[in-house]
Amino acid sequence: MIAKFFQKGVSRRKFLGTTASAAGLGLVGSTLPKRAFAADKTVKVGFLAPLTGPVAAWGKPGLDGCEIWAEWVNDAGGLEIGGETYAVEFVGYDNEYDPAKARAGATKLIREDGVKFIMMLGGDTWAGVERVADQTGMLFSTLLPSDLGPETTTLIAPAEVHPVYNVTGVEWMAEQHPDLKTAVICAQDDALGLPSVATYLAAFEAAGIEMQQEPLLFDPATTDFAPVVTKLISDNPDIVCLDTCYADYVHPIVEQLFQQGYEGQIISCTADFYDQMVEKTSKEFMEGFIFQFPDFDDPELNKDFINFKDPNKFFEVYNERHPGEWGAVSWEYASIMDLWAAAAQKAGSVEPDAVLEAMTADGSGKHAFGDADWWGEDLFGIDHALVGNWPVVRIEDGKARIMAYKSIPEWYDKHGELLKKHMADFGQMWNQRG
Amino acid sequence: MPRSLIHVLAWPLLGVFLIALPHVLSFSQQEILAYLVFNVLLVASYRLLTLTGEWSLGHVVIMGVGAYGSALYTKHFGVPVPVSMLLGAGTAALIAMVLSYPLFRMKGFYFLIGSFAAGEIIRLLWKRYREPFGGPKGLKRIDPMPDIDIGIWSFDFFEPVSYYYFALAVVAVCLWIMWRIERSPVGLTFHAVHWQDNLAESAGVNVRAYRTLAFVIASGFAGLSGALMAHYIGTINPTSFDVEQMVFVLTWAIVGGTATFYGPILGCVVLTILNEIVLREMGFEQMRPMIYGLVMILSVLFLPKGLESIVQRLVGRKPAPGALAEPTRMEDRA
Numbered sequence: 006m007i008a009k010f011f012q013k014g015v016s017r018r019k020f021l022g023t024t025a026s027a028a029g030l031g032l033v034g035s036t037l038p039k040r041a042f043a044a045d046k047t048v049k050v051g052f053l054a055p056l057t058g059p060v061a062a063w064g065k066p067g068l069d070g071c072e073i074w075a076e077w078v079n080d081a082g083g084l085e086i087g088g089e090t091y092a093v094e095f096v097g098y099d100n101e102y103d104p105a106k107a108r109a110g111a112t113k114l115i116r117e118d119g120v121k122f123i124m125m126l127g128g129d130t131w132a133g134v135e136r137v138a139d140q141t142g143m144l145f146s147t148l149l150p151s152d153l154g155p156e157t158t159t160l161i162a163p164a165e166v167h168p169v170y171n172v173t174g175v176e177w178m179a180e181q182h183p184d185l186k187t188a189v190i191c192a193q194d195d196a197l198g199l200p201s202v203a204t205y206l207a208a209f210e211a212a213g214i215e216m217q218q219e220p221l222l223f224d225p226a227t228t229d230f231a232p233v234v235t236k237l238i239s240d241n242p243d244i245v246c247l248d249t250c251y252a253d254y255v256h257p258i259v260e261q262l263f264q265q266g267y268e269g270q271i272i273s274c275t276a277d278f279y280d281q282m283v284e285k286t287s288k289e290f291m292e293g294f295i296f297q298f299p300d301f302d303d304p305e306l307n308k309d310f311i312n313f314k315d316p317n318k319f320f321e322v323y324n325e326r327h328p329g330e331w332g333a334v335s336w337e338y339a340s341i342m343d344l345w346a347a348a349a350q351k352a353g354s355v356e357p358d359a360v361l362e363a364m365t366a367d368g369s370g371k372h373a374f375g376d377a378d379w380w381g382e383d384l385f386g387i388d389h390a391l392v393g394n395w396p397v398v399r400i401e402d403g404k405a406r407i408m409a410y411k412s413i414p415e416w417y418d419k420h421g422e423l424l425k426k427h428m429a430d431f432g433q434m435w436n437q438r439g
Numbered sequence: 440m441p442r443s444l445i446h447v448l449a450w451p452l453l454g455v456f457l458i459a460l461p462h463v464l465s466f467s468q469q470e471i472l473a474y475l476v477f478n479v480l481l482v483a484s485y486r487l488l489t490l491t492g493e494w495s496l497g498h499v500v501i502m503g504v505g506a507y508g509s510a511l512y513t514k515h516f517g518v519p520v521p522v523s524m525l526l527g528a529g530t531a532a533l534i535a536m537v538l539s540y541p542l543f544r545m546k547g548f549y550f551l552i553g554s555f556a557a558g559e560i561i562r563l564l565w566k567r568y569r570e571p572f573g574g575p576k577g578l579k580r581i582d583p584m585p586d587i588d589i590g591i592w593s594f595d596f597f598e599p600v601s602y603y604y605f606a607l608a609v610v611a612v613c614l615w616i617m618w619r620i621e622r623s624p625v626g627l628t629f630h631a632v633h634w635q636d637n638l639a640e641s642a643g644v645n646v647r648a649y650r651t652l653a654f655v656i657a658s659g660f661a662g663l664s665g666a667l668m669a670h671y672i673g674t675i676n677p678t679s680f681d682v683e684q685m686v687f688v689l690t691w692a693i694v695g696g697t698a699t700f701y702g703p704i705l706g707c708v709v710l711t712i713l714n715e716i717v718l719r720e721m722g723f724e725q726m727r728p729m730i731y732g733l734v735m736i737l738s739v740l741f742l743p744k745g746l747e748s749i750v751q752r753l754v755g756r757k758p759a760p761g762a763l764a765e766p767t768r769m770e771d772r773a
């Protein structure tokens with residue numbers, strides 16, 4: 006099918022707040038306007054992600070962040086690569102999270118626009134693009150390492166190792182609150198929810214936290230979360246885990262937890278637009294909510310080991326331009342561009358194979374949250390995921406604050422077999438897919 | 440120019456146009472053209488179903504049955520792709536036959552809801568069972584159509600132009616068969632079942648059997664369109680065949696009109712070009728859902744008989760004899 010359209014989740018995009026007006030004001034055309042700079046050449050980078058529809062919250066804010074990134078780079082004179090100066094221009098294509106459209110988009114970006122690198126959200130859409138990547142050798146990035154496999158030699162996951170970083174939140178929570186002994190978990194029954202459930206189960210087991218119920222998997226079409234929450238908290242668990250639910254689910258579930266009088270700990274992968282959740286519930290209720298994605302005005306991001314350039318300023322500019330739209334992916338695609346730019350400069354070339362070679366050559370890279378290693382053969386069949394530290398974030402007085410940075414590799418060294426066991430139980434190991 | 444001459448020239452000209460078309464398009468437009476061909480078959484098969492007066496909300500799921508069937512036959516049994524496509528279409532028809540027993544105990548709105556429920560059951564089964572359906576992630580790395588060398592012609596079916604020609608040939612044959620069915624006594628009986636079912640029954644027509652026949656044939660063609668899609672994209676998942684996709688098929692049929700054979704096809708072609716090419720090229724990438732919705736509302740308000748009515752006015756003719764029906768619209772069914 007080629008088509009998906011307005012029916013798809015107009016209400017879901019309410020979390021983006023100003024969808025129509027934003028589209029009308031700032032997003033008419035998804036390529037950057039050309040700017041005046043001293044660059045000799047322009048290198049084009051493709052942005053192939055959902056910009057409309059229910060998954061747009063994990064695409065559009067990323068493009069907005071990339072536009073800021075490119076503006077900063079271009080204003081500074083561009084990128085020095087191989088003795089020449091390049092301006093960076095993003096070319097967007099809305100794949101609507103549809104594999105067929107993703108394939109058409111990849112074809113356009115590669116064969117018509119001449120991009121040298123394509124960033125994707127991944128997931129279902131990667132499957133539509135995989136053959137194009139095979140045939141063209143184009144370098145792609147994904148936010149979902151579950152797309153990786155031994156044959157995906159031109160695909161990298163340099164920003165987030167979803168869902169493996171979720172172990173850091175559980176580990177930190179267990180250290181800080183050893184009194185929390187029982188947990189329940191719910192997730193949408195889809196490609197994003199299931200590997201995350203497996204990860205949380207492993208993390209809870211590693212932390213000695215007992216699951217009170219089987220994971221509650223709800224249909225992605227669910228709109229009434231009252232019965233879901235009623236069942237979830239029926240045994241009065243110490244912890245309610247919201248897995249990697251879309252914002253459309255996290256918000257109503259949290260509202261239901263509030264309305265049904267839950268008073269325990271909540272942990273989640275994301276809490277996009279958490280200020281709206283605070284408004285709908287209360288500061289007191291949201292106090293202590295643990296998740297994994299910081300606001301970039303956090304002072305903890307100014308530490309020396311952080312590789313993301315000027316995160317506080319980035320956050321400020323982003324919020325000026327797109328108020329109320331900061332989300333989990335706002336900085337991620339931009340951080341991938343930092344890695345790409347460094348690799349292109351190291352390679353002295355913007356060609357995909359040279360950049361990939363330079364990026365992975367010494368087995369390590371500068372992740373946004375500190376130096377990290379190319380890793381993943383054990384879990385994904387290929388060492389194309391950049392893994393290091395990940396922040397644990399908690400809401401305090403209505404504001405997200407980084408509590409600690411925890412090491413994913415260290416956790417994996419201790420509990421890797423546990424993770425593999427749960428991943429295998431859910432059919433999520435690379436050799437169990439498709 | 441005499442009408443008969445136009446008629447004689449029209450088909451060869453259309454053929455030349457369709458053969459030449461991909462060569463004047465960009466690469467991404469060629470991709471869209473290939474998908475358009477699958478969708479033309481899908482929406483044309485949907486019209487065949489509506490001839491008997493029943494509108495289904497499960498047609499896209501039936502398309503998915505063909506896609507899953509064809510993919511699984513190649514994956515697990517090593518069946519050659521062209522054969523598996525036909526088997527996928529047959530599987531879709533077979534499933535439709537099974538579904539027809541409960542569904543055709545209902546009519547009108549109840550059939551509509553029943554077809555939705557049946558479709559959802561099938562879709563949820565795909566999600567529930569990772570073996571063999573792949574669960575929520577669906578099936579990936581579906582075998583592609585094997586490349587073909589015929590003398591000086593070489594067809595690499597990864598390329599959209601090659602696949603377009605292949606799909607065009609398949610769809611042309613299917614459309615011809617559907618057109619012949621509609622013009623045959625069977626097709627006329629479909630119309631009779633729609634508009635005068637009591638009269639038809641009193642004349643000895645087994646109304647339920649004819650409704651079932653239309654449902655099964657339409658499902659077979661829908662299944663074939665799914666199979667064509669699956670082996671081109673290389674991946675399918677339950678979301679690819681959800682009710683949102685069905686809304687598109689309904690939109691194409693409603694905007695195009697269903698009184699003529701070409702009405703839904705026209706709707707599909709015009710709306711796809713608008714959504715995928717015109718709006719994207721104009722830079723309205725992220726406003727497309729809003730504009731697309733607006734166009735649909737305007738067309739329903741100001742073109743209640745669909746785009747086909749414009750064509751009829753231009754060529755100054757009424758619907759063809761085979762299409763006895765007035766435009767069959769959802770609101771008529773209510």
